[in-house]
Amino acid sequence: MTAQAAEADARTVVIGLEVHVQLETATKIFCGCSTDFADAGPNTHTCPVCLGLPGALPVLNEAAVDGALKLAKAIDGSVPERTWFDRKNYFYPDLPKNFQISQYDAPICEGGTVTIKVEDEQREIRIERAHLEEDPGSLEHEGGSITRAAYTLVDYNRAGIPLMEIVTAPDFRTPAETRAFLATLEEILEYLGIFDSSRDGSLRVDANISLVPGEYGKDEPIPGDVLASADRTEVKNISSHRGAEQALAYEVTRQKNLLRRGGDVTQETRHWDESRGVTVSMRAKEAEADYRYFPEGDLPVLRVRERASTVEIPELPRARRQRFQTEYGLNAEAASKLTSSRAVADFFEAVAAQYDPDLAATWVADNLLGELNYRDMGIEDVLDRLDEFERLIELVDQDEITVKNAEEVVLRRMLDEGKDPETIIEAESLGKTDENVVETAVDATIADNPDAVDDYTAGESDAIHFLVGQVMQRTRGQADPGTVNELLRARLPDRDET
Ligand code: ADP
Numbered sequence: 258m259t260a261q262a263a264e265a266d267a268r269t270v271v272i273g274l275e276v277h278v279q280l281e282t283a284t285k286i287f288c289g290c291s292t293d294f295a296d297a298g299p300n301t302h303t304c305p306v307c308l309g310l311p312g313a314l315p316v317l318n319e320a321a322v323d324g325a326l327k328l329a330k331a332i333d334g335s336v337p338e339r340t341w342f343d344r345k346n347y348f349y350p351d352l353p354k355n356f357q358i359s360q361y362d363a364p365i366c367e368g369g370t371v372t373i374k375v376e377d378e379q380r381e382i383r384i385e386r387a388h389l390e391e392d393p394g395s396l397e398h399e400g401g402s403i404t405r406a407a408y409t410l411v412d413y414n415r416a417g418i419p420l421m422e423i424v425t426a427p428d429f430r431t432p433a434e435t436r437a438f439l440a441t442l443e444e445i446l447e448y449l450g451i452f453d454s455s456r457d458g459s460l461r462v463d464a465n466i467s468l469v470p471g472e473y474g475k476d477e478p479i480p481g482d483v484l485a486s487a488d489r490t491e492v493k494n495i496s497s498h499r500g501a502e503q504a505l506a507y508e509v510t511r512q513k514n515l516l517r518r519g520g521d522v523t524q525e526t527r528h529w530d531e532s533r534g535v536t537v538s539m540r541a542k543e544a545e546a547d548y549r550y551f552p553e554g555d556l557p558v559l560r561v562r563e564r565a566s567t568v569e570i571p572e573l574p575r576a577r578r579q580r581f582q583t584e585y586g587l588n589a590e591a592a593s594k595l596t597s598s599r600a601v602a603d604f605f606e607a608v609a610a611q612y613d614p615d616l617a618a619t620w621v622a623d624n625l626l627g628e629l630n631y632r633d634m635g636i637e638d639v640l641d642r643l644d645e646f647e648r649l650i651e652l653v654d655q656d657e658i659t660v661k662n663a664e665e666v667v668l669r670r671m672l673d674e675g676k677d678p679e680t681i682i683e684a685e686s687l688g689k690t691d692e693n694v695v696e697t698a699v700d701a702t703i704a705d706n707p708d709a710v711d712d713y714t715a716g717e718s719d720a721i722h723f724l725v726g727q728v729m730q731r732t733r734g735q736a737d738p739g740t741v742n743e744l745l746r747a748r749l750p751d752r753d754e755t
């Protein structure tokens with residue numbers, strides 16, 4: 258091995274993320290335009306403010322501020338006494354006013370941590386800051402490629418969607434950790450009710466990565482000058498958890514190979530090409546000075562710490578997971594499944610309030626989630642059917658139908674046909690007939706068929722089949738033939754011994 262190769266191998270992977278998430282609000286951050294444009298035509302949700310027309314003035318949406326404050330609380334970040342907005346100047350058609358309203362030196366949230374778990378190893382990822390800004394419009398390059406397109410279309414529906422940019426410390430040591438972080442972050446945002454992961458482009462990631470000289474343990478701090486002097490690349494255009502892991506894995510290999518051959522990593526911005534699975538050089542990294550930040554004079558300074566004290570947040574996923582284990586005695590896997598979303602956890606707790614938690618866990622985690630998943634449905638599709646679902650469990654619990662029928666017939670048809678459990682049980686004659694009903698039918702059959710009884714006692718073997726058939730008819734087929742046979746033989750007079 259060459260000395261260069263040995264040196265390259267003795268490096269530590271360092272990754273920091275800048276995550277942009279869209280906050281779920283009814284209207285945009287600085288105007289009254291609706292954010293609900295998934296099915297709308299381009300540029301239909303716009304006004305002078307989000308189009309950046311001269312003279313139009315922004316008015317801050319307080320729901321966006323509250324969303325940001327919820328996140329700050331959830332990650333245990335600190336909220337300053339005062340915060341304000343700044344103009345980040347750049348010239349690009351996605352923002353026609355030529356600056357983005359963002360935050361620079363007074364972010365709404367400073368510090369904080371997010372705890373992640375990768376293969377049973379727990380790590381604390383520090384958050385440096387999280388700030389509010391407006392989303393730019395979106396560009397559509399003809400044919401999909403920015404380099405080959407003959408023209409580009411601009412859609413300003415997205416311009417002005419509230420964005421939160423969350424900047425982590427360079428605390429990640431593997432690409433897999435970034436994936437776990439994004440999943441955890443999304444889960445927190447979803448619990449807070451400020452994020453919709455199903456929305457296209459609701460999460461976008463820029464990933465910074467360097468291979469710093471020297472080998473550091475996972476929780477061993479890397480000196481600031483080592484971090485600052487490392488040659489790093491910033492990978493843009495990542496839009497999924499998996500994309501982050503793949504792009505960074507590619508980048509680790511690319512940088513390592515370069516260094517092993519004695520080359521240098523160029524500080525630059527690279528673009529993740531998802532379809533080809535590679536990162537490509539885009540441009541030299543812009544420096545902060547390029548943006549000529551200065552305070553946004555059209556918006557007031559916010560006394561935001563005061564406001565933060567009025568904002569409430571729900572129990573968060575990790576705490577809820579732990580509580581499910583202690584309070585309901587669930588194992589880690591079940592607790593994790595049942596807290597995968599706030600709606601699932603609420604659904605489970607509603608069921609567990611009525612039934613044995615183990616039974617509730619089996620029905621929600623295994624049966625319901627399994628069948629929903631199979632149908633590409635989610636818990637949100639059955640939220641208003643909680644009591645139908647509970648009635649189904651009740652019917653099983655009361656022994657009215659078999660577990661097998663409940664799971665394999667009733668639940669599936671409830672989901673496929675939208676019918677309630679009783680209707681399905683009735684239509685399919687799935688109701689279990691209890692012993693009393695069968696016994697009554699057996700007694701009545703014996704009383705009504707003296708000839709057959711005589712034949713039986715005389716030793717005629719067909720007589721018993723006839724009587725079983727009569728009982729089955731009386732119980733409309735719901736009795737178990739074996740049980741009927743036994744009950745009949747027990748109640749019929751002894752056969753003649755001939
Ligand atoms: P910039 O001035 O380039 O924006 P910042 O210090 O603001 O740099 O950091 C931006 C992101 O880069 C953060 O997520 C941070 O964790 C990450 N970062 C900083 N140093 C490194 C490094 N040596 N390797 C990888 N990522 C880093």
Ligand code: ZN
Pocket residue numbers: 285288289290302303304305306307308417
């Ligand atoms: Zn608008």
Ligand code: MG
Pocket residue numbers: none
């Ligand atoms: Mg920065």
